[in-house]
Amino acid sequence: MSTGSPRVLPAERGVDEAAAVLRAGGLVAFPTETVYGLGANALDARAAARIFEAKARPSFDPLISHLADAADLAVLVGEVPAAVAALAKRFWPGPLTLIVDRPQAIPPIVTSGLGTMAVRVPDEPSARSLIAVAGVPVAAPSANRFGQLSPTRAEHVVAGLGGAVDVVLDGGPTRCGIESTIVDARGDRPVVLRLGALPVEAIVEAVGPVEVRQGSSGQPVAPGTLAAHYAPRTPLRLGAAAEPGGGRRGFLAFREPPADGDWAAVQVLSPDGDVTTAAARLFDALHRLDAAGVTEIVAEPVPETGVGRAINDRLRRAAATWH
Ligand code: TXA
Ligand code: MG
Numbered sequence: 001m002s003t004g005s006p007r008v009l010p011a012e013r014g015v016d017e018a019a020a021v022l023r024a025g026g027l028v029a030f031p032t033e034t035v036y037g038l039g040a041n042a043l044d045a046r047a048a049a050r051i052f053e054a055k056a057r058p059s060f061d062p063l064i065s066h067l068a069d070a071a072d073l074a075v076l077v078g079e080v081p082a083a084v085a086a087l088a089k090r091f092w093p094g095p096l097t098l099i100v101d102r103p104q105a106i107p108p109i110v111t112s113g114l115g116t117m118a119v120r121v122p123d124e125p126s127a128r129s130l131i132a133v134a135g136v137p138v139a140a141p142s143a144n145r146f147g148q149l150s151p152t153r154a155e156h157v158v159a160g161l162g163g164a165v166d167v168v169l170d171g172g173p174t175r176c177g178i179e180s181t182i183v184d185a186r187g188d189r190p191v192v193l194r195l196g197a198l199p200v201e202a203i204v205e206a207v208g209p210v211e212v213r214q215g216s217s218g219q220p221v222a223p224g225t226l227a228a229h230y231a232p233r234t235p236l237r238l239g240a241a242a243e244p245g246g247g248r249r250g251f252l253a254f255r256e257p258p259a260d261g262d263w264a265a266v267q268v269l270s271p272d273g274d275v276t277t278a279a280a281r282l283f284d285a286l287h288r289l290d291a292a293g294v295t296e297i298v299a300e301p302v303p304e305t306g307v308g309r310a311i312n313d314r315l316r317r318a319a320a321t322w323h
Helices: 015-023 045-055 072-077 082-091 125-134 155-166 201-208 276-290 308-320
Strands: 007-010 027-032 036-041 063-064 096-101 116-120 169-170 181-184 193-194 237-238 249-253 264-270 296-299
Touching: 015 027, 015 036, 015 125, 015 169, 027 125, 027 155, 036 045, 036 063, 036 125, 036 155, 045 155, 072 096, 072 116, 082 096, 082 201, 155 169, 155 276, 181 201, 237 308, 249 276, 264 276, 276 296, 276 308, 296 308
Parallel strands: 007 169, 027 169, 063 116, 096 181, 237 296, 249 264, 249 296
Antiparallel strands: 027 036, 096 116, 181 193
């Protein structure tokens, strides 16, 4: 873990200073509507290398580049396939990452040597101003150490990355709370590479049937889909509150706190039963259970509809880390 601490600035007022840091090759953590990103100038190979270093991220795991405006896509990559353009038009700014051919301007380190590039326009005003003022595409993975929980608050970033990041823009808790959905729409039928904040149903409604094909190990299609990922430090398993167990245990509930069982800590994701609310709270609740000093976290699966699918996906991956 890095020593020292970053400068933390309020998101809206810190934009100019943070943009200058990006232009000078530094690292800026910033809020998006999904999770906090760890940004660097995507045109600068050395700046991008610092992201991998700060996160202890393997070099085979490519980064997502962020643009200020959907119109910037054509400027950066030229023409894109019709289905990609249609999805961008429909969902940007928003929690959808699209795969396009890597343009010359983007150094190979950003895409881990792939001929393709992941790109999105975040739906968060301060993030878009930051990118616009910096005047460059911003490569940004989630601002956590590799394999760990994604940050949904500036405090999570500071605790996880410390002085490895130069500036943190604090925009409060993020709205969606779960990463973007990644779609490769270059072929005949769009392929969902990572479930995320934009529900599959919304994509199907816009462009027709899609295939959901998530990688799991080895050389994954989207390495964020490694089976073991998004993990708290505390062992986590999927289960129900009624199941017996020993020790100081924490429970992650969907809608209601457990009626029985001896729980040292409980987090309820969504008292109103709405999966969107649950997604917004997921990582914060896991960060809190992690900090509660429990020896095991038992997580209840949520309904498998809308963004609920992405929540269950993250919980299964967190659990896989502990097998
Ligand atoms: O919501 C988000 O997407 C957040 C915010 C900061 O934008 N970012 C994020 O980045 O989740 P990260 O690095 O944690 O996840 C990026 C995912 C990884 O699974 C990576 O493998 C995949 O995107 N990816 C990047 N480039 C790719 C490419 N060319 N083809 C397939 N997958 C790619
Ligand atoms: Mg990540």
